[in-house]
Amino acid sequence: MRGGRRRSQERTIGDIARVTVADVQGQSEGQPALDSDGTAPVVVSVRDVEKRFTIRKDNSLKERVVTLGRAGRRHSEDFWALRGVSIDISAGSTVGLLGPNGSGKSTLLKILGGILEPTTGTVRRRGRLAALIELGAGMHPDLTGRENVFLNAAVLGIPREEVERRFDAILQFSGIGDFIDTQVKFYSSGMYVRLAFAVAINTDPDILLVDEVLAVGDEQFQKKCLDKIREFQQQGRTIILVSHALGQVQDLCDTALVLSDGEVKFYGSARDAVQNFRDILEGRRVAEAEAAAPEENPTPGEVTAVSLTSGGAPITGLLAPGATIEVTVSVANETRLDRWNCGFLIENSVGNLVYGTDTLRLGSTLPPLDTTATVQFIVPKVVLGNGKHFVHAFLSDERGEHLAIQRDAATFALEDEWRYLGSHRFAATATLLGEPDSELSVPAFAETSE
Numbered sequence: 001m002r003g004g005r006r007r008s009q010e011r012t013i014g015d016i017a018r019v020t021v022a023d024v025q026g027q028s029e030g031q032p033a034l035d036s037d038g039t040a041p042v043v044v045s046v047r048d049v050e051k052r053f054t055i056r057k058d059n060s061l062k063e064r065v066v067t068l069g070r071a072g073r074r075h076s077e078d079f080w081a082l083r084g085v086s087i088d089i090s091a092g093s094t095v096g097l098l099g100p101n102g103s104g105k106s107t108l109l110k111i112l113g114g115i116l117e118p119t120t121g122t123v124r125r126r127g128r129l130a131a132l133i134e135l136g137a138g139m140h141p142d143l144t145g146r147e148n149v150f151l152n153a154a155v156l157g158i159p160r161e162e163v164e165r166r167f168d169a170i171l172q173f174s175g176i177g178d179f180i181d182t183q184v185k186f187y188s189s190g191m192y193v194r195l196a197f198a199v200a201i202n203t204d205p206d207i208l209l210v211d212e213v214l215a216v217g218d219e220q221f222q223k224k225c226l227d228k229i230r231e232f233q234q235q236g237r238t239i240i241l242v243s244h245a246l247g248q249v250q251d252l253c254d255t256a257l258v259l260s261d262g263e264v265k266f267y268g269s270a271r272d273a274v275q276n277f278r279d280i281l282e283g284r285r286v287a288e289a290e291a292a293a294p295e296e297n298p299t300p301g302e303v304t305a306v307s308l309t310s311g312g313a314p315i316t317g318l319l320a321p322g323a324t325i326e327v328t329v330s331v332a333n334e335t336r337l338d339r340w341n342c343g344f345l346i347e348n349s350v351g352n353l354v355y356g357t358d359t360l361r362l363g364s365t366l367p368p369l370d371t372t373a374t375v376q377f378i379v380p381k382v383v384l385g386n387g388k389h390f391v392h393a394f395l396s397d398e399r400g401e402h403l404a405i406q407r408d409a410a411t412f413a414l415e416d417e418w419r420y421l422g423s424h425r426f427a428a429t430a431t432l433l434g435e436p437d438s439e440l441s442v443p444a445f446a447e448t449s450e
């Protein structure tokens with residue numbers, strides 16, 4: 001199967017699943033040999049790739065009839081899903097593809113996999129490739145899972161004996177059990193992906209392309225896939241994956257590409273790419289907020305001022321992990337409120353709520369709000385992930401119904417606490433058990449910063 005020059009193959013069976021093999025130039029097993037200058041060879045080379053789609057605008061039958069043979073052309077429009085993409089991917093690297101919805105990630109992945117042809121530009125690949133791009137790719141709905149495995153393999157040119165030898169491994173990895181003898185049209189989305197991924201990894205690819213399809217698998221299967229991807233990394237295989245889980249990209253990928261409106265905005269370390277992508281998202285969020293029509297104040301309540309300080313001083317630059325912050329919220333209501341609640345929420349740059357509290361939750365007994373009041377919240381140890389955070393402040397009634405909310409009232413960003421991962425960076429220590437004299441404790445920021 002391996003070695004020797006062979007015509008690149010790519011096949012689709014049915015409209016559900018797709019696994020491709022492109023064995024442009026045979027490549028040795030395992031860790032790829034280094035080039036003469038000691039660097040990993042380039043296995044995917046993309047030059048000036050552009051992809052144009054033609055979008056038909058005549059969406060009604062009547063319109064089609066009316067425009068038939070006349071102004072029909074005017075009713076289709078060119079859309080450039082990719083523009084000027086040039087990248088090299090080295091053997092053994094794991095590359096994340098990041099970008100907002102519709103930015104061209106799946107299109108690029110399909111072009112890398114040879115499933116779509118670029119309108120202009122070239123893509124060169126070295127090694128055997130497996131692509132897991134569309135849900136259920138490569139399967140015929142009327143055939144059973146078992147028949148699909150053999151059909152898939154046959155299309156990929158894998159000898160039947162080899163499939164028979166690998167069949168148990170595929171079945172076991174997929175975890176779909178007796179459903180293997182059920183027609184795949186009765187499979188759930190997760191079952192499709194389980195079988196497709198199991199087949200893809202068993203075709204022994206040098207390059208694995210994975211779109212977000214893995215996200216439909218359950219937690220246990222996703223973990224299994226991630227373990228497999230890590231195993232592939234150790235074996236020096238090349239992995240290119242699309243993910244909206246920024247933590248996962250930072251964790252798993254060494255390199256990442258950021259696409260926006262079909263153009264490469266950044267290609268470099270995964271960490272910098274994630275930051276770059278967050279900046280793009282933030283820019284869009286701000287633009288959308290500005291574009292939204294200014295709302296008439298529908299309620300009598302108002303958040304009049306919000307200030308964010310650390311140890312009483314304004315926050316300039318990055319906040320040290322473990323630092324204290326004070327959130328001071330001033331509110332007003334046109335009428336006196338006997339019972340009221342005031343609080344704040346902190347969201348990270350991808351819009352996930354990472355923290356929040358309010359006076360009701362904190363059990364504070366507040367006197368009636370006689371039109372204005374100011375509440376200060378003190379958070380003694382902020383252990384959030386790095387990157388920008390947004391503070392929203394609100395006034396609500398005693399049932400938690402918002403009377404006023406000021407979104408993005410303040411922002412702050414934390415220094416990267418490299419000892420920990422994730423959106424919360426609690427301090428931890430490590431000790432080797434059973435070795436009283438061995439001290440493995442790493443000084444944690446929460447202790448050292450005090």
Ligand SMILES: Nc1ncnc2c1ncn2[C@@H]1O[C@H](COP(=O)(O)OP(=O)(O)OP(=O)(O)O)[C@@H](O)[C@H]1O
Nearest residue numbers: 053054055081099100101102103104105106107108
């Ligand atoms: N076959 C097609 N015909 C016309 N337009 C298409 C086609 N495929 C993709 N597009 C358009 O190209 C753009 C990029 O699509 P693509 O699927 O690559 O985005 P994406 O970055 O993968 O987005 P998402 O995060 O939502 O998966 C979109 O505007 C999409 O509408």
Ligand SMILES: [Mg+2]
Nearest residue numbers: 105106107211
């Ligand atoms: Mg996509």
